[in-house]
Amino acid sequence: MSFKGDMMINLINMGSDIGNMTINAFNAIIESDIIINYDNIDLSDLDTYLKDKEIIAKDLDKSNDDVIIGLDESESIEETCDIYSKLEEYYSKIEMAISRSSGNNVALICSNERNIHGIANLLIQFSSKYNGLELKIYPAVSPIDYSSAVLGAPLNDFVAIDLNNPIVSDKELKNKISFALKNDFVLFIHNPIGENDERTNFNKLKEIVNDYNDELLLGIVNETYTYEISKFKDINDESVKENSTLIIGNKLSYKLEDYMVTSSDYIVKPKFISQNIDFFERYLKDETPKGLDYDCEYLPCHKELEACDFCYCPFYPCADGLTGGEWIKDKDVWSCQHCDWVHLEEPCQAIRKGLENILEDKNDLISKHIELLKLRRECLLETLK
Numbered sequence: 527m528s529f530k531g532d533m534m535i536n537l538i539n540m541g542s543d544i545g546n547m548t549i550n551a552f553n554a555i556i557e558s559d560i561i562i563n564y565d566n567i568d569l570s571d572l573d574t575y576l577k578d579k580e581i582i583a584k585d586l587d588k589s590n591d592d593v594i595i596g597l598d599e600s601e602s603i604e605e606t607c608d609i610y611s612k613l614e615e616y617y618s619k620i621e622m623a624i625s626r627s628s629g630n631n632v633a634l635i636c637s638n639e640r641n642i643h644g645i646a647n648l649l650i651q652f653s654s655k656y657n658g659l660e661l662k663i664y665p666a667v668s669p670i671d672y673s674s675a676v677l678g679a680p681l682n683d684f685v686a687i688d689l690n691n692p693i694v695s696d697k698e699l700k701n702k703i704s705f706a707l708k709n710d711f712v713l714f715i716h717n718p719i720g721e722n723d724e725r726t727n728f729n730k731l732k733e734i735v736n737d738y739n740d741e742l743l744l745g746i747v748n749e750t751y752t753y754e755i756s757k758f759k760d761i762n763d764e765s766v767k768e769n770s771t772l773i774i775g776n777k778l779s780y781k782l783e784d785y786m787v788t789s790s791d792y793i794v795k796p797k798f799i800s801q802n803i804d805f806f807e808r809y810l811k812d813e814t815p816k817g818l819d820y821d822c823e824y825l826p827c828h829k830e831l832e833a834c835d836f837c838y839c840p841f842y843p844c845a846d847g848l849t850g851g852e853w854i855k856d857k858d859v860w861s862c863q864h865c866d867w868v869h870l871e872e873p874c875q876a877i878r879k880g881l882e883n884i885l886e887d888k889n890d891l892i893s894k895h896i897e898l899l900k901l902r903r904e905c906l907l908e909t910l911k
């Protein structure tokens with residue numbers, strides 16, 4: 527195939543629906559002469575802008591010939607679950623886009639179905655066979671962003687894995703999942719269920735995660751904004767469908783009201799609290815208790831209390847609900863009443879060790895707050911199960 531004149535294909539990723547398209551993608555559609563609606567996505571909201579355009583859809587709608595031009599009979603694709611049929615469907619649409627791009631601006635519309643990046647990879651591979659073909663790829667709200675937003679804020683550093691890529695071996699899949707879990711990445715799982723409700727890889731995922739830590743938090747996101755959040759061990763298999771996405775939290779993920787959240791970089795400026803400063807002045811002189819303080823009239827002040835080393839917390843206010851702290855509503859006060867972690871023996875030891883390199887002066891509590899929060903995170907990852 528050779529081309530004359532301008533040749534342009536705009537690959538428009540739509541995301542889960544038209545509402546997840548970007549304004550840049552919308553403008554590219556308006557500037558295109560031919561619209562190839564690869565996945566028969568409902569474009570009726572754009573009718574006003576599409577009036578003068580040639581629209582090629584997957585199925586011929588004979589009642590609407592002036593708007594939709596269907597494929598030749600020879601090009602029609604039977605809906606089968608066979609992976610080659612699916613690929614051929616992709617190929618034929620891409621080839622059609624390429625052939626129609628000679629002298630035209632073509633918008634090739636696709637969903638993120640079964641692939642985070644739609645068919646961008648295939649299109650780039652195909653177009654490299656031709657001279658003078660220009661591509662522009664417009665992202666949509668990806669399933670990653672969409673699922674994260676539905677659940678709340680579960681992503682910090684994360685790994686995204688397609689669970690049903692047909693050319694990924696069991697070994698590769700297992701290595702990737704295990705690596706992500708062992709290195710405290712949040713895990714985004716795309717395509718959890720294969721064609722025809724094939725659940726082999728999903729069951730493998732369950733086995734690997736359950737072996738590693740079945741207490742991890744899991745978010746299941748389905749279409750139409752529905753979601754479930756539970757511990758991984760309580761996963762409801764019925765809720766995981768072909769188009770679901772899963773987000774498996776790490777040790778720093780927790781549920782805050784109806785949201786799934788992973789501790790991130792939300793930092794509240796520390797305030798000068800005289801009792802805190804006084805405590806750490808004594809701490810630096812080695813005058814504060816180690817282990818349980820049996821002389822304290824408030825003992826036991828926490829449900830799970832093993833050590834009173836940090837009766838006052840060097841991280842205050844961490845503003846991170848993972849360990850039980852919470853905002854007192856309408857008071858702008860961070861309460862540590864339900865944080866037991868800082869009063870357990872193992873975290874106390876880890877924090878003491880870390881403070882040796884940070885706290886030299888009581889005022890470091892304020893001036894080195896970010897360094898202290900870094901230490902908190904390190905100690906959490908080290909001590910949480």
Ligand code: SF4
Nearest residue numbers: 839842844851862865
């Ligand atoms: S006691 Fe717990 S909740 Fe309070 S600041 Fe320290 S780590 Fe955070």
